[in-house]
Amino acid sequence: MASSAVSKQSHCHSLVILAALALFCAAKICLAEKFKPQSESGDDFIKTSCGVTRYPDLCYKTLSAYADTIQDNPTQLANASLSETLKNAESTLNMMQKLLQMRELRPREAGAIKDCVETMKESVDELQKSMLAMRDLEGPDFRMEMSNIQTWVSAALPDEDTCMDGFQGKAINGNVKDTIRIYIVKGSQLTSIALALINRIQ
Missing domain, CATH: 1.20.5 (Single alpha-helices involved in coiled-coils or other helix-helix interfaces)
Structure with missing residues (x-):
C-alpha cells in the first residue's frame, strides 16, 4: 500500500x-x-510611401486597393502605381479620340485636340515601355533598367503637360478645354506619383 x-x-x-x-x-x-517586430501591413506601407509624393491623398486613394498584393514591397507598389498611370493615360487618349469625332468642333479646337492626341500617344508609349521593363528588374542589368524606366516615366510627365498648350485663348470651347484639363491634370499627378515611387526602389 x-x-x-x-x-x-x-x-x-x-x-x-x-x-x-x-x-x-x-x-x-x-x-x-x-x-x-511586426511587419508593416500593406495598407500602412502604402500610406507611408505615399507620404513622400507630391499628392499623398490621390496616391493612397489610387493604390490602397492593391494592399494585399503590395504588402511592403516597393517594387510591387511602384508597379501598381505605374499600371494605374498607364490606364489613365490610355483612358485620356481614348477620350480625346472620341472628342475628335464631334461635328461641332471648330478647326482650331480640332487641331489642338489632334496635337494633344499625338502627345498622349507618346506618353502611353513611354509608360508601356516602363511597364514591360518593370517585369524584368532582376539580374545584373537592374541599374540600367531602372535608369531607362526613370527616363521614360520622366518623359511622359512633361508630354502630358504640353497637351494644354493648344487650348489657350477664348476661341476654344470652354467645356472641351475643361474636360481635357481634368484628365490631363490627373494624369500628370499620377505620373508624378509613379516616378516618386519608382525612385524609391533600391
Missing part, C-alpha cells in the same frame, strides 16, 4: 511539473508573439 501511495504521489508530482512546463512554454510563446 505504501509503495502504491508513493507511486501515485510521484505520478501526480510529474503531472504537476509537466503542467507547469506547459504553462511556462505557452506564456513564453505569447510574450514572444507580443514583442516580436
